[in-house]
Amino acid sequence: MPSRPLTRPTVVPYVALWDSEIPGLESDLVLRYRPQLHLAYKDERPEDRDPHGTLIGRISSSPEQGQAVYSEMHPSRQYECMLNLWCQVCQGPASENEDGVLFLDWRTKRSPSTWPEKSLTRMPPLCEPCAVRSIAECPHLANEPTFTAVRTLDPRAWGVVGSFYRPVRGGWYCHRGEAWVPYGDTRLHALISSAMVVELTDVTRVAVEDLAA
């Protein structure tokens, strides 16, 4: 399948990371022992955890300063969009109709045989105009052969993508690679989340031509 030429996006998605945004310090991490052993921040604030109690990675917030890092999402902005069903590009309400909320999705090694039904995604939903523009401009989507637009009647909070940490002499060891861990898994006590993951259920495929630009 021939690749479409890559073009520079005209809009920086709301969820995109900017290179001026700096990760928090590992020295801010501590272990707490009650009610069970878990990772925490020394000066933890309510916004440091998601609604399921998972620790969210701290990154400073300075959107539109520096260069956009299109391939990465700011954890707090990603959570905002997933939890509120905001468009990941313009921060407005995501498109929703009788078939559900609009997402863009593609098959991955993790996809179930039922894909796109029960697909797991960290990519927040979109409004129709931003979906059309993303399809036209996103280099990743342009070259992703299984890409599809879907609506889901039940975008379920499934879990998170994150990194496991454990204390070592003089600091912390961060396990290589990211882990996809469902809510309810006890290993979440040792993980810092970089994104919330939603399971797309009751899915209907949407023809891109049917989306309003």
Ligand SMILES: [Zn+2]
């Ligand atoms: Zn939008």
